[in-house]
Amino acid sequence: MNTTTADRTESDGATSSTETTTGESDERTNAAWREYSFAGDPVLSVADLNVWYDDDHALKDISIDIPEKSVTALIGPSGCGKSTFLRCLNRMNDRIKSCRVEGSVAFNGQDIYADGTNLVELRKRIGMVFQHPNPFPKSIRDNVAYAPRKHGDLDRGLVPRLLGREETEKENELVERCLRDAALWSEVEGRLDDNALGLSGGQQQRLCIARCLAVDPEIILMDEPASALDPIATAKIEDLIEDLAEEYTVVIVTHNMQQAARISDQTAVFLTGGELVEYGDTDQVFENPRSQRVEDYITGKFG
Numbered sequence: 415m416n417t418t419t420a421d422r423t424e425s426d427g428a429t430s431s432t433e434t435t436t437g438e439s440d441e442r443t444n445a446a447w448r449e450y451s452f453a454g455d456p457v458l459s460v461a462d463l464n465v466w467y468d469d470d471h472a473l474k475d476i477s478i479d480i481p482e483k484s485v486t487a488l489i490g491p492s493g494c495g496k497s498t499f500l501r502c503l504n505r506m507n508d509r510i511k512s513c514r515v516e517g518s519v520a521f522n523g524q525d526i527y528a529d530g531t532n533l534v535e536l537r538k539r540i541g542m543v544f545q546h547p548n549p550f551p552k553s554i555r556d557n558v559a560y561a562p563r564k565h566g567d568l569d570r571g572l573v574p575r576l577l578g579r580e581e582t583e584k585e586n587e588l589v590e591r592c593l594r595d596a597a598l599w600s601e602v603e604g605r606l607d608d609n610a611l612g613l614s615g616g617q618q619q620r621l622c623i624a625r626c627l628a629v630d631p632e633i634i635l636m637d638e639p640a641s642a643l644d645p646i647a648t649a650k651i652e653d654l655i656e657d658l659a660e661e662y663t664v665v666i667v668t669h670n671m672q673q674a675a676r677i678s679d680q681t682a683v684f685l686t687g688g689e690l691v692e693y694g695d696t697d698q699v700f701e702n703p704r705s706q707r708v709e710d711y712i713t714g715k716f717g
């Protein structure tokens with residue numbers, strides 16, 4: 415069993431001055447959740463993370479370890495900082511001018527905020543899938559093969575017709591493997607050269623997952639990947655996420671608490687003000703939350 419980063423955090427500013435929705439002090443909220451430990455290794459260790467957008471303090475003193483090859487759900491009311499936190503995990507926030515990040519995020523022990531971090535390499539290892547599927551307006555095959563061609567993981571070229579036979583076979587294998595792993599192969603195998611924009615929303619989202627898998631990531635960050643999809647497409651994505659967690663670490667933001675309860679192994683609950691209020695095994699968080707505020711949120715008293 416591991417001791418989480420959170421164990422090593424002494425202060426519990428998230429809870430010391432908390433009040434429930436009824437205004438009583440949150441007696442059940444204490445430092446206990448910080449002793450959460452899990453089997454296996456943490457692949458990400460977040461320590462003392464603070465984020466500002468200009469003067470707006472969006473995340474406050476977040477310390478959390480995320481275990482490998484599992485699904486970690488981030489839940490909480492709108493505006494509590496879930497997406498901000500997710501974007502910190504592969505430095506997507508760097509793209510937002512007003513955003514300032516302090517603290518550390520260690521990926522396999524290396525701080526991704528250290529000087530000299532190669533962001534292209536980082537985002538290959540820690541990929542991202544967004545709320546709205548965003549395939550390129552290219553063929554299904556090109557969507558999957560685009561990044562490996564660009565990064566030179568396939569020996570050559572952005573121009574597929576110039577590939578030699580060996581390279582073409584390698585590319586075909588890669589495309590098929592990624593589409594199979596994204597549970598899309600059987601639906602598209604006969605039309606790999608069709609434009610990806612002709613796929614349904616759910617298929618497009620699974621294509622985006624296949625595209626993410628093509629650069630061989632270790633972690634997949636997902637920001638509400640099913641919120642724009644119908645229930646059948648959502649169920650397919652949920653099944654896929656559970657399968658992916660056998661090989662990859664998945665961190666997912668979701669508004670849908672039932673979804674978090676169904677598919678995640680761990681759940682982190684953020685509440686308004688950018689505090690991480692509870693983190694633990696999903697069953698524990700939903701069935702026996704330590705924090706009164708989290709219980710209020712989960713039972714729909716606010717949020």
Ligand SMILES: Nc1ncnc2c1ncn2[C@@H]1O[C@H](COP(=O)(O)OP(=O)(O)OP(=O)(O)O)[C@@H](O)[C@H]1O
Pocket residue numbers: 467470472490491492493494495496497498499510512669
């Ligand atoms: N690009 C940005 N510029 C300025 N402020 C931002 C930016 N992105 C987020 N914020 C602010 O940071 C806080 C956290 O936002 P964030 O989107 O991370 O929350 P969230 O929990 O993911 O919300 P939602 O569930 O509604 O997507 C909010 O106050 C939001 O207004």
